[in-house]
Amino acid sequence: MSTPLTHPTSFTLRDLRQAYSAAGEQAPALAGRIMADIRQRSEALRDHNIWIHLLSEREVAPYIDALVGRDPATLPLYGVPFAIKDNIDLAGIPTTAACPAYAYTPENSATVVKQLIAAGAVPVGKTNLDQFATGLVGTRSPWGPGKNSFHPEMVSGGSSAGSSLAVALGLASFSLGTDTAGSGRVPACFNNLVGLKPSIGLLSSTGMLPACRSLDCISIFALNCDDANEVLAVAEGQDDSDAYSRANPFSNRARHYGQQQGGLTLGVMPPEQLEFFGHGGYADAYKASLERIAEAGITLVEVDMSAFVEAARLLYEGPWVTERYIATRSIIEQRPEQMHEVTRAIISGGATPSAIDAFTAQYRLKALRQMAQKVLDSVDALLTPTAGRPYSIAELEADPITLNSNLGYYTNYMNLFDLAGLAVPTGFADHNGMAMPFGLTLVGEAFSDRWLLSIGNRLQQIFQLPLGKHLADYQPLVESPAAVLQRVSVVVCG
Amino acid sequence: MSTPLTHPTSFTLRDLRQAYSAAGEQAPALAGRIMADIRQRSEALRDHNIWIHLLSEREVAPYIDALVGRDPATLPLYGVPFAIKDNIDLAGIPTTAACPAYAYTPENSATVVKQLIAAGAVPVGKTNLDQFATGLVGTRSPWGPGKNSFHPEMVSGGSSAGSSLAVALGLASFSLGTDTAGSGRVPACFNNLVGLKPSIGLLSSTGMLPACRSLDCISIFALNCDDANEVLAVAEGQDDSDAYSRANPFSNRARHYGQQQGGLTLGVMPPEQLEFFGHGGYADAYKASLERIAEAGITLVEVDMSAFVEAARLLYEGPWVTERYIATRSIIEQRPEQMHEVTRAIISGGATPSAIDAFTAQYRLKALRQMAQKVLDSVDALLTPTAGRPYSIAELEADPITLNSNLGYYTNYMNLFDLAGLAVPTGFADHNGMAMPFGLTLVGEAFSDRWLLSIGNRLQQIFQLPLGKHLADYQPLVESPAAVLQRVSVVVCG
Numbered sequence: 002m003s004t005p006l007t008h009p010t011s012f013t014l015r016d017l018r019q020a021y022s023a024a025g026e027q028a029p030a031l032a033g034r035i036m037a038d039i040r041q042r043s044e045a046l047r048d049h050n051i052w053i054h055l056l057s058e059r060e061v062a063p064y065i066d067a068l069v070g071r072d073p074a075t076l077p078l079y080g081v082p083f084a085i086k087d088n089i090d091l092a093g094i095p096t097t098a099a100c101p102a103y104a105y106t107p108e109n110s111a112t113v114v115k116q117l118i119a120a121g122a123v124p125v126g127k128t129n130l131d132q133f134a135t136g137l138v139g140t141r142s143p144w145g146p147g148k149n150s151f152h153p154e155m156v157s158g159g160s161s162a163g164s165s166l167a168v169a170l171g172l173a174s175f176s177l178g179t180d181t182a183g184s185g186r187v188p189a190c191f192n193n194l195v196g197l198k199p200s201i202g203l204l205s206s207t208g209m210l211p212a213c214r215s216l217d218c219i220s221i222f223a224l225n226c227d228d229a230n231e232v233l234a235v236a237e238g239q240d241d242s243d244a245y246s247r248a249n250p251f252s253n254r255a256r257h258y259g260q261q262q263g264g265l266t267l268g269v270m271p272p273e274q275l276e277f278f279g280h281g282g283y284a285d286a287y288k289a290s291l292e293r294i295a296e297a298g299i300t301l302v303e304v305d306m307s308a309f310v311e312a313a314r315l316l317y318e319g320p321w322v323t324e325r326y327i328a329t330r331s332i333i334e335q336r337p338e339q340m341h342e343v344t345r346a347i348i349s350g351g352a353t354p355s356a357i358d359a360f361t362a363q364y365r366l367k368a369l370r371q372m373a374q375k376v377l378d379s380v381d382a383l384l385t386p387t388a389g390r391p392y393s394i395a396e397l398e399a400d401p402i403t404l405n406s407n408l409g410y411y412t413n414y415m416n417l418f419d420l421a422g423l424a425v426p427t428g429f430a431d432h433n434g435m436a437m438p439f440g441l442t443l444v445g446e447a448f449s450d451r452w453l454l455s456i457g458n459r460l461q462q463i464f465q466l467p468l469g470k471h472l473a474d475y476q477p478l479v480e481s482p483a484a485v486l487q488r489v490s491v492v493v494c495g
Numbered sequence: 496m497s498t499p500l501t502h503p504t505s506f507t508l509r510d511l512r513q514a515y516s517a518a519g520e521q522a523p524a525l526a527g528r529i530m531a532d533i534r535q536r537s538e539a540l541r542d543h544n545i546w547i548h549l550l551s552e553r554e555v556a557p558y559i560d561a562l563v564g565r566d567p568a569t570l571p572l573y574g575v576p577f578a579i580k581d582n583i584d585l586a587g588i589p590t591t592a593a594c595p596a597y598a599y600t601p602e603n604s605a606t607v608v609k610q611l612i613a614a615g616a617v618p619v620g621k622t623n624l625d626q627f628a629t630g631l632v633g634t635r636s637p638w639g640p641g642k643n644s645f646h647p648e649m650v651s652g653g654s655s656a657g658s659s660l661a662v663a664l665g666l667a668s669f670s671l672g673t674d675t676a677g678s679g680r681v682p683a684c685f686n687n688l689v690g691l692k693p694s695i696g697l698l699s700s701t702g703m704l705p706a707c708r709s710l711d712c713i714s715i716f717a718l719n720c721d722d723a724n725e726v727l728a729v730a731e732g733q734d735d736s737d738a739y740s741r742a743n744p745f746s747n748r749a750r751h752y753g754q755q756q757g758g759l760t761l762g763v764m765p766p767e768q769l770e771f772f773g774h775g776g777y778a779d780a781y782k783a784s785l786e787r788i789a790e791a792g793i794t795l796v797e798v799d800m801s802a803f804v805e806a807a808r809l810l811y812e813g814p815w816v817t818e819r820y821i822a823t824r825s826i827i828e829q830r831p832e833q834m835h836e837v838t839r840a841i842i843s844g845g846a847t848p849s850a851i852d853a854f855t856a857q858y859r860l861k862a863l864r865q866m867a868q869k870v871l872d873s874v875d876a877l878l879t880p881t882a883g884r885p886y887s888i889a890e891l892e893a894d895p896i897t898l899n900s901n902l903g904y905y906t907n908y909m910n911l912f913d914l915a916g917l918a919v920p921t922g923f924a925d926h927n928g929m930a931m932p933f934g935l936t937l938v939g940e941a942f943s944d945r946w947l948l949s950i951g952n953r954l955q956q957i958f959q960l961p962l963g964k965h966l967a968d969y970q971p972l973v974e975s976p977a978a979v980l981q982r983v984s985v986v987v988c989g
Contacts, residue, residue: 214858241869244861323850354850356817364708367738375735 006031008038011473012174014081014228021073021080029068032080032123036061039082039125039172046170048153050145051163053087054094055126064123076121077235084167084176085114086160087127088134089219090208098210099132099142102339103332111208112243113177113219113236120235125173128163132341133329134179134212135348136160137187137388137408138397141341146394150192150470152435154393158188158408161220165192168222169469175232178220180422181212182316183388183412185220186442189424190387193438193469195457196424197221197229200447201416202247204233205240213316213324215245216416224468225476226425226458230258233450253448260462261455267294267443268304268380278407280390286430286439287386290464293427294384297463304379308372313413315369317347317406319354319362321417326351343401370418377420382456383444385411387424391437411442421445423453425460500525502532505967506668508575508722515567515574523562526574526617530555533576533619533666540664542647544639545657547581548588549620558617570615571729578661578670579608580654581621582628583713584702592704593626593636596833597826605702606737607671607713607730614729619667622657626835627823628673628706629842630654631681631882631902632891635835640888644686644964646929648887652682652902655714659686662716663963669726672714674916675706676810677882677906679714680936683918684881687932687963689951690918691715691723694941695910696741698727699734707810707818709739710910718962719970720919720952724752727944747942754956755949761788761937762798762874772901774884780924780933781880784958787921788878791957798873802866807907809863811841811900813848813856815911820845837895864912871914876950877938879905881918885931905936915939917947919954 006027009020024031036058043055065080073079085091088098090107091114097104110118118124131141139147139162147162149155150169157166161178165188168176178185180198189196197220204219211217221236223229234255240246269291277284295301315321325348326333329340337345377383388411392404415422423443429436441460443453465475500521503514518525530552537549559574567573579585582592584601585608591598604612612618625635633641633656641656643649644663651660655672659682662670672679674692683690691714698713705711715730717723728749734740763785771778789795809815819842820827823834831839871877882905886898909916917937923930935954937947959969 215854215861241865244858244865246865320850320853324854327851327854352851356814356848356850356853357821357846359814359850359853360709360818360821364738367709371735371738371740 006034008035011468012082012171013224013468013473013476014174014231015476016473017081017174018073028073028080029065032068033065035080035082036065036123036125043172046172049148049150049166049170050129050142051147051166051170051172052126053097053099053129053144053163056094056124060094061123064118068121071121077231078117079121081122081174082125083117083122084125084128084164084173086130086164086176086178088130088179088210089114089177091124091127094127096127096210098134099130099144100332100340101143102336107208109208112205112240114208116235116238117232125167128161128167128176130162131160132344133325133348134160134181134184134210135325135344136405137183137412138405139188140394140397140401141343143341148394151438154395155391155437156191156394156397158191158388160184161188161222165189165194165222168194168224171469171472175221175223175228178222179209179212179217180220181217181416182409183415185218185222186412186422186424187388187408189222190440191391191438193426193466195223195226195229195426197223197233197450197454198415198422199233199237199450200421201419202245203237203249203448203450205238205243205246207240207242211324211328213321214328215324216321218416224472225461226454230255230451230454250448253451255451257451259455261459264300265456266300266302266380267382267384268376269301269384270306271303274306274310275386276389276410278390282431282437283386283390283439286428290427290439290441293463294460301384302380304376304383306376306383306385308369308376309414309418310410312366312369312373312417313409315362315366316409316413316417320359322348322351323354323359324351347402366417373418377446382449382453385442385444387411387440387442391432415444419447421447421450421453423457425457426466427460427464428466500528502529505962506576506665507718507962507967507970508668508725509970510967511575511668512567522567522574523559526562527559529574529576530559530617530619537666540666543642543644543660543664544623544636545641545660545664545666546620547591547593547623547638547657550588550618554588555617558612562615565615571725572611573615575616575668576619577611577616578619578622578658578667580624580658580670580672582624582673582704583608583671585618585621588621590621590704592628593624593638594826594834595637596830601702603702606699606734608702610729610732611726619661622655622661622670624656625654626838627819627842628654628675628678628704629819629838630899631677631906632899633682634888634891634895635837637835642888645932648889649885649931650685650888650891652685652882654678655682655716659683659688659716662718663688665963665966669715669717669722672716673703673706673711674714675711675910676903677909679712679716680906680916680918681882681902683716684934685885685932687920687960689717689720689723689920691717691727691944691948692909692916693727693731693944694915695913696739697731697743697942697944699732699737699740701734701736705818705822707815708822709818710815712910718966719955720948724749724945724948744942747945749945751945753949755953758794759950760794760796760874761876761878762870763795763878764800765797768800768804769880770883770904772884776925776931777880777884777933780922784921784933784935787957788954795878796874798870798877800870800877800879802863802870803908803912804904806860806863806867806911807903809856809860810903810907810911814853816842816845817848817853818845841896860911867912871940876943876947879936879938881905881934881936885926909938913941915941915944915947917951919951920960921954921958922960
């Protein structure tokens with residue numbers, strides 16, 4: 002007597018877990034069905050240019066097989082489909098960084114990918130990106146521009162374009178992006194997702210292609226903060242093979258995630274520091290979001306964020322572009338014609354700065370960071386728009402550099418300042434009569450990840466927005482952090 | 496009826512405090528006498544090239560006047576004479592960095608100097624140094640080479656040459672040096688002093704000329720660890736005007752200084768990583784020191800310090816020389832003939848590295864730092880020779896660059912790795928039949944300063960060496976940390 006297989010209501014971890022639990026011994030078979038369904042729906046969504054490599058049934062099979070005989074209750078990510086940005090290694094599948102000439106097939110998966118798979122997660126495919134993770138737009142790829150999940154004529158945001166689309170369109174429960182300048186936050190904003198840019202070093206970078214090696218992070222896209230917290234709990238961990246890896250302090254462990262309650266003061270930019278680049282809809286959505294947050298009892302205070310704005314400019318105007326040059330040297334010096342022309346134009350600028358430029362910029366950054374510290378110390382977290390405005394793909398292609406820079410206005414400083422960030426959807430903005438997702442970013446010190454996720458959870462409860470591209474209604478927090486911990490510790494000790 | 500003025504037995508803080516206490520209302524007069532005596536003895540020691548500017552009676556007068564009416568019991572450094580390396584500002588006195596063409600007269604004292612003066616300390620003068628604090632020898636100065644306090648034909652060590660000599664020869668109770676590569680430790684070794692290289696950012700760098708701005712520290716020379724701890728308690732503190740300033744964690748406050756007791760495991764280099772550059776006396780003294788420490792019940796374990804050795808080489812072979820170029824640009828680009836020829840030869844190399852070189856070296860440093868972390872985590876502190884061997888001034892002048900590099904073998908990595916260090920005298924070594932001071936350096940994480948001072952205090956108790964150039968016998972710890980704290984808090988709150 003076998004249980005009939007019921008598809009999960011959505012790809013939230015809660016819904017997936019419920020479905021696998023109901024499937025009993027048929028859980029691996031359900032996982033296979035879910036993966037087959039994803040492949041089928043991917044076909045229908047082909048125009049969004051989500052995948053660089055979608056795993057075949059044969060390629061997925063070993064991951065499904067590994068679930069046989071395992072108890073869904075003891076594997077925190079049992080059968081959870083996830084997408085991997087194609088600058089992060091999955092064993093046996095090419096890593097391209099959206100540059101075919103650069104492609105190689107890794108023998109081993111990235112540390113983070115390994116940990117997710119060990120916890121039961123099943124890789125769906127490798128996702129499209131701005132070549133070499135350079136861009137915030139998603140249009141700089143020979144695999145075609147990532148097309149927005151809500152409005153395909155609009156950009157998906159990037160560089161983690163496909164990873165955001167896969168989750169927003171229901172082809173993955175969560176996904177891995179990377180975030181140097183904002184690549185894990187801008188696409189979250191444009192596709193109604195939670196985008197966690199973890200503290201530098203919290204997730205191992207081993208098996209991730211560097212963009213700016215001193216600043217890069219693997220990031221997480223999820224439908225809600227609960228899921229982001231659980232995925233983070235599996236993905237995180239100090240890794241001796243990554244020189245930038247750091248130990249997670251006790252205060253930032255998974256047990257400290259919850260729903261932030263009580264008094265909360267968030268710092269917001271004074272009006273003269275806000276930039277919406279002429280987009281009335283985003284300006285209105287920002288105002289409406291803050292009003293609703295204030296009505297919910299959260300205190301908003303204006304803080305001077307000019308140091309953050311200046312630091313953001315340093316990322317592309319200063320010598321950090323040299324790190325991108327170092328990371329792509331084998332291509333840009335030997336086969337420059339193989340690079341996307343916009344990417345090449347940007348990265349080739351990294352060859353010229355001197356060490357004098359590098360140290361001088363680092364001194365300026367240090368001074369700005371000190372100014373920023375006072376601002377950070379004055380509030381519980383900062384709250385800014387995630388992006389100033391959305392653009393159409395046509396607009397981006399007409400002016401690829403300036404408009405891309407505009408998208409980094411609120412994001413580029415974050416890794417330079419060694420901060421953690423969480424993009425949270427807070428509404429929809431009018432864009433020529435269409436409803437475009439809009440969101441805010443919470444900003445805190447390094448290793449405030451769980452604190453930001455807890456505040457993010459509170460914001461999600463305030464706004465109660467549907468998840469992704471209307472994949473599911475808002476789901477309140479149902480699991481205690483203790484339950485999460487119990488599952489996670491099974492994996493760590495097992 | 497006035498108390499007869501009794502000169503202090505020595506310039507340890509304990510002896511000075513006793514003398515001022517005994518002087519009663521005559522304490523300011525005693526301070527004046529002490530300063531006059533220092534000027535007189537400085538004349539006799541002129542050949543050591545200690546001072547660039549010795550304060551005149553008139554220049555010292557305001558500092559003595561400020562003591563009138565103050566209670567010696569409530570000013571932690573009441574009437575304590577101290578010397579200032581001439582790359583640190585003292586208001587109204589020229590700062591030269593041992594380069595006359597560079598000299599300027601600052602309006603304000605450096606933050607650290609201000610704090611010491613506010614606590615009652617009296618500046619004696621500005622001390623000789625390797626020009627622009629570039630060197631570990633003390634010979635690179637137009638004011639003549641610093642001559643060792645024990646054997647004037649030998650180098651004093653540098654760059655904080657004069658600051659070490661002033662304390663070792665009894666012309667100051669303590670002194671300020673600076674330490675980028677080892678300038679606060681090597682001269683301590685060669686002159687039988689305690690040399691504290693504090694954690695980066697623990698002492699404000701405002702009013703100090705940068706050498707490598709991202710790595711520099713003001714350092715402290717003292718006769719013993721008790722004094723170094725007290726001076727540190729006054730000198731330290733976060734300073735908003737210094738971008739590299741950092742908050743001192745609770746675990747590193749003055750209250751945590753004491754005499755380390757009980758089990759202690761120190762990591763030492765395996766024989767193949769030790770370098771004495773052909774000096775049998777120093778090799779023997781090292782061996783004898785470790786034996787005595789082990790006999791006293793401290794556990795010594797060999798640890799692989801190859802990452803430290805490689806990082807040390809990066810300081811001068813890598814792009815960090817560019818920081819020295821930036822700091823001296825106005826001279827080296829416009830009036831290069833005004834620089835010491837050796838200094839110019841070294842620093843001019845800083846013009847050429849590219850940003851690619853700078854970031855690539857920073858990546859390598861990060862990897863080495865991670866290897867070092869495992870070593871640091873395995874022991875309570877590390878213990879190395881402070882210098883591999885002493886050199887004569889004549890030897891140095893014949894081969895100024897290689898021999899200088901040799902002196903940095905055990906010191907150059909420390910600020911690159913963001914560590915704290917404490918040089919402690921542990922004996923005398925045979926050098927052509929003469930007894931040359933020898934010492935060890937304790938190494939710990941950033942903000943382990945008080946922990947290292949406490950271990951240093953234990954080492955001083957084990958070795959019971961005379962202080963400086965036989966200025967006083969060893970003095971056991973007499974003051975409880977609580978007494979120190981009480982005095983310090985009077986100043987901070989007063």
